[in-house]
Amino acid sequence: xxxxxxxxxxxxxxxxxFQFGCKKKEATPAIEQGLTPYTLQIPAGLPDMQIPSDxxxxxxxxxxxxQLFFDPILSGDNTMACASCHRQSFSFTDSNLQxxxxxxxxxxxxxxxxxxxxxxxxQFFWDGGAANLESQVIGPIQNPVEMHETLVNALAELNxxxxxxxxxxxxxxxxxxxxxxxxxxxxxxxxxxxxxxxKYDQVKLGKGSFTPQEQRGLNWFTDLNKGDCAHxxxxxxxxxxxxxxxxxxxxxxxxxxxxxISLNTTDDGxxxxxxxxxxxxxxxxxxxGRFKTLEECIQHYNVGYKYADNLDPNLxxxxxxxxxxxxxxxxxxxxxxxTDTEFxxxxxxxx
Amino acid sequence: MKFIKITFMAFIAIVSIASxxxxxxxxxxxxxPPTANVAIQFENQVDGQAIELGKMQYTNAAGNxxxxxxxxxxxxxxxxxKDDNTELALKNxxxxxxxxxxxxxxxxLAVPNANYTKIKFNVGIPQDRNHNGAxxxxxxxxxxxxxxxxxxxxxxxxxxxxxxxANAVKSLIFHYATDRALTPIEVPLTTALNVNGVDKxxxxxxxxxxxxxxxxNLDFNIDNNHQSSSSADFPWIDNMKLSFADVFQFxxxx
Numbered sequence: 001x002x003x004x005x006x007x008x009x010x011x012x013x014x015x016x017x018f019q020f021g022c023k024k025k026e027a028t029p030a031i032e033q034g035l036t037p038y039t040l041q042i043p044a045g046l047p048d049m050q051i052p053s054d055x056x057x058x059x060x061x062x063x064x065x066x067q068l069f070f071d072p073i074l075s076g077d078n079t080m081a082c083a084s085c086h087r088q089s090f091s092f093t094d095s096n097l098q099x100x101x102x103x104x105x106x107x108x109x110x111x112x113x114x115x116x117x118x119x120x121x122x123q124f125f126w127d128g129g130a131a132n133l134e135s136q137v138i139g140p141i142q143n144p145v146e147m148h149e150t151l152v153n154a155l156a157e158l159n160x161x162x163x164x165x166x167x168x169x170x171x172x173x174x175x176x177x178x179x180x181x182x183x184x185x186x187x188x189x190x191x192x193x194x195x196x197x198x199k200y201d202q203v204k205l206g207k208g209s210f211t212p213q214e215q216r217g218l219n220w221f222t223d224l225n226k227g228d229c230a231h232x233x234x235x236x237x238x239x240x241x242x243x244x245x246x247x248x249x250x251x252x253x254x255x256x257x258x259x260x261i262s263l264n265t266t267d268d269g270x271x272x273x274x275x276x277x278x279x280x281x282x283x284x285x286x287x288x289g290r291f292k293t294l295e296e297c298i299q300h301y302n303v304g305y306k307y308a309d310n311l312d313p314n315l316x317x318x319x320x321x322x323x324x325x326x327x328x329x330x331x332x333x334x335x336x337x338x339t340d341t342e343f344x345x346x347x348x349x350x351x
Numbered sequence: 352m353k354f355i356k357i358t359f360m361a362f363i364a365i366v367s368i369a370s371x372x373x374x375x376x377x378x379x380x381x382x383x384p385p386t387a388n389v390a391i392q393f394e395n396q397v398d399g400q401a402i403e404l405g406k407m408q409y410t411n412a413a414g415n416x417x418x419x420x421x422x423x424x425x426x427x428x429x430x431x432x433k434d435d436n437t438e439l440a441l442k443n444x445x446x447x448x449x450x451x452x453x454x455x456x457x458x459x460l461a462v463p464n465a466n467y468t469k470i471k472f473n474v475g476i477p478q479d480r481n482h483n484g485a486x487x488x489x490x491x492x493x494x495x496x497x498x499x500x501x502x503x504x505x506x507x508x509x510x511x512x513x514x515x516x517a518n519a520v521k522s523l524i525f526h527y528a529t530d531r532a533l534t535p536i537e538v539p540l541t542t543a544l545n546v547n548g549v550d551k552x553x554x555x556x557x558x559x560x561x562x563x564x565x566x567x568n569l570d571f572n573i574d575n576n577h578q579s580s581s582s583a584d585f586p587w588i589d590n591m592k593l594s595f596a597d598v599f600q601f602x603x604x605x
Contacts, residue, residue, distance in 0.1 A: 055485070131502035135484035138492050139499040151493035179492045180485040187485075261501045263529065263582045 032173050035060050038188075040119075043196030045204050046237045049119035055134060055184045057191065061171045065189030068182060070351045073161070074154050075147035077103050082140065082186070085112045088349050091278035092116065092193065098289035102145040109145075109255065111289035114282045116275060116343070119191045120238045126271045126287040128244060129261045133190060134183040151179050158182070195277050195343035196237075203337070210337065217334025220327050227298070227323065227331050231314045232273045239277055239338065244270040245312040248305030249286060257287065266310055280339050294335055298328045383548030386461040390550070391429065391470070393456070394602060395422065395449040395557045402449040402559075407514060411560055413568040417513040417523060422449035422559065423496065424474055424507040425489070429457055432469035434543065439463065444480065446489035446496060447557075467544040470555070474527075474534040474595055475506030481530060498528070505579070506532055507591075509559065513571040523571060528579040532588050534595045544604050554602035565594035 031037055036059040040049055051057055068074065069082045080103050085094040092115035094100040099107035110126050118124075118133055130136035140146040141154060158164045158177045165177060172181045202208040210218065220226040222235055233239045244258040246269040253259075253269030261267075271287045285291040291300065302323045305315050323331070343349075395402045397409045397419075407418040429441040441459055448454040457472075475481075476490070482502050484492045490504070497504050507527035512520050544553050563569035569590075577587045 125500070129501040130499075131482040132485075135482075135499075135502040138484055138497075142499050151495075155493055178487055180487055183485045183492075260580070263580070263585075265582060 031056050031058055032171060035171065038062055038192075040192065040194065043194065043201065045201055046117070046194070046196045047120070049191065049194075051119070051191065052132065052134070055187060057188050058171065060167075061185055061188040062192055063189075064167050064171050065185035065187065066349075067167075068186050069189055073157055074141050074149060074182075075103050076149040076153075078157075079103055080147050083351070085140075085146075086115050088346075089281075089344050090114075091195070091281040091344060093282045096283060098284050100146070102143070103148050104144070106145045108143070110287050111284060113274070114278060115190055115193050116195045116277050117238060118193065121242050123242070123272070127257045127261050128272050133187040134180070137183040137186045138179065154182070155179060193343075193349060195340040197342045198277065198340040199337040201340075211333070213330050213333040214337050215334075216327075217330035217332070220323065220331050221334055225319075225322060226327060227301075228314060228318060229301075229331070232312075233276050238275055240273045240275040242272055244272055246270045246308050246310045247301070248308055248311050248315055249288075249290070249300070251306045251308050253308070255288065269308055269310065276335060277338050278340055278343065280336050281344065294332050295328055298323065298331055302328065383464075385548065386463050387546050387548050388550045389431070389459040389462045389544065389546060390552045391457040391459060392552055392554045393426070393447050393557050394554055395447070395455065395559070397559045404450050407512065407520070409560070411569065411571065412564050413570040415513050415515075415571040417511055417571060419449070419509065419511045419559070421508055421510040423447065425476055425496070425504065426457055427473045427476060427480075429459065430471040431459065431462065431467045431544070432471065434466040434468045438471075439467075444476065444488060444490050446494055449557075462546050464546050464548055467540060467546065469537060469539050470553070471535065471537050474536060475532055476504045477533060478530050481533075501580075503528060503530075506534070509562075513575060516572050521571075521575060524576045524578060526578040526580075527588065527591055529588065531585065532579065532592065534592050536595060536599050538599050538601055540601050540604070542601070542604060552605040554604070556600045556602045558598055558600070561598045562591065562594045565590055565596075 038057040038059050038061075040051075040057065042048060069086075072078045072081045072084075074081065085100040086092040087095060090096075094112040098111060099109065100112045101107055113126065122128075122132075124130035124133060124136035125139065130139060138151060141149050142151065155177055158168070168177045168181050168185075169175070171185065174181075199208060199210075199214075203210055221233075222230045224231075232241055232243065232245060234241050244267060246253070246257075250269065256268045258270035258272075259265055259268035279294065283289075283292060283294070285294070285297045291297045301315070301318075303320050305311070400409060402419060402422060404420055405418060407416055409417050409419070411417060424447050426445045426447055427443060429443055431439045431441075433439070439459075439462060441457070443457055445457045446454060480486065480490065481504055484497050484499070484502055486492075490497075492499070496508070505526045505528040507525070509523070509525045511523045513523045515521050538555060540553070544551060574587065577584050579588060
């Protein structure tokens with residue numbers, strides 16, 4: 001009996017330690033001891049945000065990510081931070097520049113994207129080339145026309161820094177700062193950049209009402225025979241389906257867009273549908289910032305789009321000139337209701 | 352009191368008998384542990400020539416002179432196959448850098464004693480780990496093997512130069528990548544790896560020249576820059592995948 005008990009206990013012990021060993025190997029990092037778990041405050045009307053299981057959010061992780069976001073240490077000559085081209089007052093785009101200028105004073109080829117409600121997106125960059133928010137982080141750091149830094153260098157600087165090693169150790173454990181930690185910390189901060197208190201949201205919650213012009217704009221926005229915007233800029237929460245489409249900017253695309261990622265020529269010239277939240281603040285527009293105003297954008301979809309083999313079916317079927325100038329102004333009035341002034345002034349997102 | 356004494360003596364007697372019995376059945380030699388570590392050593396070379404960076408000293412099957420400035424590849428998910436066809440899977444992700452011998456080894460720890468007759472592994476990163484940059488060890492993006500504009504690892508890199516038909520030195524870039532390129536390899540161990548409680552080494556040869564021979568010999572004058580970044584590279588990727596079949600060969604065990 002006693003023997004059986006002892007053997008039983010030993011078996012249990014081995015099974016437990018074996019399982020523990022396995023778990024440890026397949027590293028789903030639990031939150032380090034002493035950290036404060038952070039629960040995102042999702043505004044009413046927005047869906048829940050899925051947080052990746054290997055990067056749980058903590059107050060300390062977000063604070064570290066924010067510090068890195070504003071720190072030029074991640075650029076080649078320590079002059080540029082993420083925040084240099086992603087500025088809060090412009091919904092985290094780069095002021096009104098068509099192309100941001102990197103540390104070597106060279107322009108890029110695409111318009112800096114806004115950083116809003118990123119946790120709802122599955123892929124990042126205009127072409128979706130970054131498979132997740134964490135993986136996006138190393139793009140701008142290494143891009144020669146952006147921050148132009150090597151990861152080896154950036155890690156060496158962080159590891160030699162007077163305060164970063166302790167901060168990283170506190171959040172992620174380990175004795176050395178590794179790339180994945182930098183990626184995870186910045187992604188944690190970026191997931192907190194949530195906008196959901198625009199006039200549109202307030203009207204939805206019954207705390208305000210649209211002007212007649214804004215209401216007409218909303219009607220044209222969803223009307224299949226007028227704006228037909230909501231096919232892709234899904235009405236309600238994210239204002240995007242985050243799919244890739246050729247919207248007829250060029251018959252022969254200069255930039256392959258999604259095709260460069262999928263390596264499928266039928267995706268050439270396709271780009272991700274951007275969210276329209278704070279759209280009045282994020283001009284110029286399109287992946288290459290070719291349109292300065294919202295009016296130019298809407299007129300592109302009204303009359304300007306060009307034929308391409310893979311032109312989006314919604315545009316193939318649309319009738320050119322279906323909006324008159326007053327309709328365009330109405331849609332712009334509606335789009336202005338998506339501006340969230342609380343978001344662009346939120347002190348939590350400031351340096 | 353007497354009872355206790357007798358019981359105690361009986362106990363001693365039983366214990367000593369038991370230990371005697373045990374001693375008799377034990378082999379006198381010290382027993383070997385049930386497992387051992389195996390260091391799987393990758394010997395990088397070009398038709399028997401050692402890898403030296405920056406020297407125009409190699410000749411491919413098409414007769415092109417070439418040099419190697421960088422030679423790196425991922426060996427992942429090594430499986431050791433026993434003579435009874437059962438398998439030991441390592442779940443490893445190792446980056447081999449031909450210029451740094453310390454990286455040219457995959458360590459298999461606590462391998463159970465048995466005869467192993469085959470080794471299997473991938474060149475490349477399986478799909479479930481290929482599209483996330485926030486990983487550590489040899490998958491750390493700082494190793495310089497992941498694309499930052501299209502999340503995915505480069506499975507194999509050969510960068511260097513070749514001497515063209517006009518005798519000019521031109522650059523050579525082969526970056527073998529995308530899920531399509533994941534290459535399963537099987538190498539029969541013509542002399543079985545006998546793990547018997549003592550640490551062993553298994554030597555596997557990697558011959559770069561065998562990579563540029565399928566289906567026909569690759570002429571660097573024509574094929575000298577493939578970076579797996581457009582569908583135009585798919586035929587090259589498919590040929591490389593076939594070529595890899597005879598790049599790795601069993602050398603010896605120690």
